[in-house]
Amino acid sequence: MSSVTELRPRTPAETRLLQLAEAQGENENVRRPAIEALRREGLPTRRVEAWHYTDLRQLMGKRLGEESAIEALRESGETVLEPFLHGSSIVDLGTSEGSHLPKGVSVAKSDERSDWKVTPNRLDRSIDTIRALNSAFGANSSAITVEAGAAPDHAIELRPGVGLSGHAHTRVSLGAKAKATFVERLDGNAQGAPSTGVTELHLGEGSEVLWIVDQEKGLDAVHLGQLHVRLEADSLFRLFVLNAGGGLVRYEVHTDVVGEGADIQMRGVNLIRDGQHIDVTTTLNHTVPNTTATETFRNVVTGGHGVFQGIIKVARGAQKTDAKLACNSLLLSDEGDFSAKPELEIFADDVVCGHGATAGEIDADHLFYLMSRGIPADKARALLIKAFVTEVVEELEDEALQYVLEARIDDWLSANG
Amino acid sequence: MLEIKNLHARVAEEGTEILRGVDLTVKDGEIAAIMGPNGSGKSTLSYILAGREDYEVTEGDILYNGESILEMDPAERAASGIFLAFQYPLEIPGVATMTFLKTALNAQRKARGEDELTTPEFMRRVKSSAADLQINPDMLKRPLNVGFSGGEKKRAEILQMALLEPKLCVMDETDSGLDIDALKIVADGVNALRSAERSFLVITHYQRLLDYIVPDTVHVLYKGRIIKTGDKDLALKLENEGYSQIIDEAA
Ligand SMILES: Nc1ncnc2c1ncn2[C@@H]1O[C@H](COP(=O)(O)OP(=O)(O)OP(=O)(O)O)[C@@H](O)[C@H]1O
Ligand SMILES: [Mg+2]
Numbered sequence: 173m174s175s176v177t178e179l180r181p182r183t184p185a186e187t188r189l190l191q192l193a194e195a196q197g198e199n200e201n202v203r204r205p206a207i208e209a210l211r212r213e214g215l216p217t218r219r220v221e222a223w224h225y226t227d228l229r230q231l232m233g234k235r236l237g238e239e240s241a242i243e244a245l246r247e248s249g250e251t252v253l254e255p256f257l258h259g260s261s262i263v264d265l266g267t268s269e270g271s272h273l274p275k276g277v278s279v280a281k282s283d284e285r286s287d288w289k290v291t292p293n294r295l296d297r298s299i300d301t302i303r304a305l306n307s308a309f310g311a312n313s314s315a316i317t318v319e320a321g322a323a324p325d326h327a328i329e330l331r332p333g334v335g336l337s338g339h340a341h342t343r344v345s346l347g348a349k350a351k352a353t354f355v356e357r358l359d360g361n362a363q364g365a366p367s368t369g370v371t372e373l374h375l376g377e378g379s380e381v382l383w384i385v386d387q388e389k390g391l392d393a394v395h396l397g398q399l400h401v402r403l404e405a406d407s408l409f410r411l412f413v414l415n416a417g418g419g420l421v422r423y424e425v426h427t428d429v430v431g432e433g434a435d436i437q438m439r440g441v442n443l444i445r446d447g448q449h450i451d452v453t454t455t456l457n458h459t460v461p462n463t464t465a466t467e468t469f470r471n472v473v474t475g476g477h478g479v480f481q482g483i484i485k486v487a488r489g490a491q492k493t494d495a496k497l498a499c500n501s502l503l504l505s506d507e508g509d510f511s512a513k514p515e516l517e518i519f520a521d522d523v524v525c526g527h528g529a530t531a532g533e534i535d536a537d538h539l540f541y542l543m544s545r546g547i548p549a550d551k552a553r554a555l556l557i558k559a560f561v562t563e564v565v566e567e568l569e570d571e572a573l574q575y576v577l578e579a580r581i582d583d584w585l586s587a588n589g
Numbered sequence: 590m591l592e593i594k595n596l597h598a599r600v601a602e603e604g605t606e607i608l609r610g611v612d613l614t615v616k617d618g619e620i621a622a623i624m625g626p627n628g629s630g631k632s633t634l635s636y637i638l639a640g641r642e643d644y645e646v647t648e649g650d651i652l653y654n655g656e657s658i659l660e661m662d663p664a665e666r667a668a669s670g671i672f673l674a675f676q677y678p679l680e681i682p683g684v685a686t687m688t689f690l691k692t693a694l695n696a697q698r699k700a701r702g703e704d705e706l707t708t709p710e711f712m713r714r715v716k717s718s719a720a721d722l723q724i725n726p727d728m729l730k731r732p733l734n735v736g737f738s739g740g741e742k743k744r745a746e747i748l749q750m751a752l753l754e755p756k757l758c759v760m761d762e763t764d765s766g767l768d769i770d771a772l773k774i775v776a777d778g779v780n781a782l783r784s785a786e787r788s789f790l791v792i793t794h795y796q797r798l799l800d801y802i803v804p805d806t807v808h809v810l811y812k813g814r815i816i817k818t819g820d821k822d823l824a825l826k827l828e829n830e831g832y833s834q835i836i837d838e839a840a
Contacts, residue, residue, distance in 0.1 A: 540641050543663035
């Protein structure tokens with residue numbers, strides 16, 4: 173655990189982050205150790221494997237605002253936002269307050285903090301970068317509970333605070349056989365300040381969660397998020413990540429499957445244009461027998477940089493694990509690129525695991541077929557790009573949700589396709 | 590309708606010459622059958638008519654209603670009335686069949702300066718054509734051609750043809766993969782489309798299709814050239830004797 177502290181000059185990004193962290197008012201005693209750890213360790217260099225493709229020191233430097241902007245950040249107000257899914261209850265993670273919460277669901281302020289000495293991403297350093305930043309920024313902590321057996325009929329939308337308080341630490345616990353949908357809404361944030369979110373999601377036996385991440389921040393926004401999921405027996409975790417905005421974004425999903433019969437279905441679409449750096453990093457960690465997981469990310473790149481790192485880990489004894497992951501990228505311009513790093517780490521012998529990453533352009537034969545029916549080139553291309561991402565949206569098998577996601581994807585494609 | 594003049598074409602990427610001086614004229618309302626051994630260039634000719642970019646025309650011209658189409662892209666050719674029923678129709682995951690049909694139909698109408706079809710009118714046309722071709726409407730809820738059997742794909746091509754109402758229908762081995770009943774259904778569908786203003790280029794290996802869709806002319810394509818032209822009896826002769834005599838005569 174101990175690290176040889178490198179003596180190197182602080183980068184502008186590091187200096188700026190420390191200033192911003194110091195400017196926070198609350199939770200001094202929690203923030204202090206994290207700030208000191210960051211002061212000591214700095215941001216990860218590219219030699220830290222977990223951050224090899226996302227060089228925070230360099231990428232953040234360009235995107236954090238001037239010191240004079242702190243006051244403006246402190247004052248930046250609420251934005252009015254329609255819920256992502258019609259009729260959702262809204263939980264403000266800046267204040268731990270919920271409105272119109274369904275029966276069986278409660279929200280409270282919590283003293284629990286994200287423990288940055290725990291590194292769910294085994295490739296990170298002795299401190300977990302996102303958690304350390306989350307603590308250093310004094311994230312407000314909330315505890316959300318869904319009682320055993322509760323099955324609210326509408327979604328619960330989680331909204332982080334804005335400006336300097338765009339940092340949330342959230343524990344979400346589902347009792348046995350509970351069933352709920354959550355939308356993590358990552359939308360426009362004040363320019364110049366990073367936002368961070370750390371969520372601990374605990375699925376009790378036989379419970380089910382659909383977790384939607386809607387990340388549509390402004391093109392100058394910096395967001396670092398982490399979702400750490402623990403699955404008890406027979407639970408089902410479904411995830412859909414939409415990245416359709418943000419300047420520098422890293423979203424980590426780390427799952428620990430600790431109960432037999434648990435199932436994970438992760439899907440995501442990353443839409444990336446020039447000036448963006450979008451990183452999705454995931455871990456499927458199977459530690460008991462008879463669990464299943466599928467994971468598919470589809471990326472459309474018209475510019476900028478995309479990163480996907482996904483590992484399937486199967487512990488000794490976790491027999492009959494069936495886990496597959498795929499990351500497919502459609503590269504629409506020479507200006508953009510996508511780095512995909514799928515990995516397997518398997519210590520059991522009776523498992524079915526697979527991974528694959530592909531990157532390519534629009535299929536010329538498909539384009540010809542559509543055009544031969546009179547569909548003009550640009551429209552045919554748009555249809556094929558849409559088809560490429562729609563395939564994963566359709567796997568949600570939820571018409572209302574599919575409709576909302578497709579509308580957002582259409583907006584992006586018509587603006588950037 | 591169609592005049593192909595001394596057409597030479599090669600694979601754009603590696604330069605292999607495939608068509609070596611094709612001359613062929615198809616009149617308005619004519620049904621022309623093209624036969625010929627495997628690899629003689631029949632599909633290549635059909636792709637070049639539809640405007641596929643993999644092939645490069647190095648000499649000659651294709652006139653459609655008196656005008657060269659070589660500079661037109663596939664969508665423009667389609668809008669002007671050229672339709673290719675593929676030998677191997679493609680599966681396109683993620684593109685809903687109905688969306689595709691509607692987009693294609695309305696894009697063509699728009700290119701011709703016609704109004705777009707209303708959804709009910711579009712649905713009515715699809716349902717009626719599907720019924721004629723005995724296509725189960727549930728199939729059309731799937732992504733384009735995905736999971737269709739070989740014969741279902743061929744029928745779906747003819748459904749598209751019926752909906753788009755082209756002027757020049759190029760059918761590349763539409764009969765292959767069809768069972769005996771389906772062949773009859775598809776042939777009926779084609780015959781229903783026959784008119785004085787619509788021409789067909791029917792590529793096939795077998796007389797059986799030509800029993801149902803009786804051609805006005807039969808052409809033999811061999812090594813990138815039309816080596817023999819005749820009437821429907823030529824197809825019968827080929828059925829009995831094979832290609833060797835005609836190839837010898839041509840040589
Ligand atoms: N893109 C290509 N690259 C290389 N060779 C090609 C290409 N397209 C066609 N060819 C070659 O050109 C020749 C003619 O092919 P084509 O598919 O047109 O034949 P065909 O007459 O349709 O045969 P079949 O009766 O088997 O369908 C073949 O030798 C084929 O291998
Ligand atoms: Mg062929």
